[in-house]
Amino acid sequence: MSSQRETRERVTMSTDWYEPYAISLGIRTGNLLFVSGQAGFDETGTTVSPEFDAQARQTFANLRRVLEAGGSGLEHVVKVTIFVTDISVIDQVIALRREFFTLPYPADTIAEVSALARPDWKIEIEAIGLIPDA
Template sequence: MLERVITNPDPYEPFLLSQGIKAGGLLFISGQAGAGEDGKIVPGGFLAQGEQAFANLRRALEAGGSDLKHVIKVTIFVTDMGHFEDVVALRRKFFSAPYPADTIAEIKALYTPDAMIEIEAIAAVAGAPVVVDRQEG
């Protein structure tokens, strides 16, 4: 059964997107950018946007019954790979060992020209068994 994750405010609602979806003990969080509650990208450059993106990620995870400690995999999109060391610093600040699996990719643009970073995640729901059903063959 799929369960939609909702935050308040939910900036994704007008675009027919879910903040996240719970399925089989896992939580799939949509990309979180460096936008404040007003929907506008925060000022202050890459690190400020990165901190806000992680705050938004934390909020969505908590709304889905998880947290940063239960993140299994993140994908981090940046518009300039020159910020790679900043991404490492953000990961160090918000994650701890064992660190989640990660993909960092430079892309041409995000949903608005002001956005420099977006983070999506897969996490285990705290206390829920992760259901894996593999057929051998």
């Protein structure tokens, strides 16, 4: 057993869109950052567009913001889980992964789900990132 006590630190920002739902944007523990699922909404919580590509790009932007607030970044992501409401967008998701992530690409799970937390969301991404200076 380790003699060190487990520590968890909540990641938050001035605009914490998950606070009303009792969800942390992210949790830091050791050199890992666990990021809650991000979707295609802006700082006010409004879904940016009904179009998949616009939502997906905003989702990656939100993911980047939370990772950076927690001391990590897209280049330090080791695992992502991507939920989509229509698996036919798989080629778009692969193209976005190539655009936003770098080699070695993170481990990934992608799954089609019947719905996300809001009926107009088409994509949600959660991630685990390394904190390089931890």
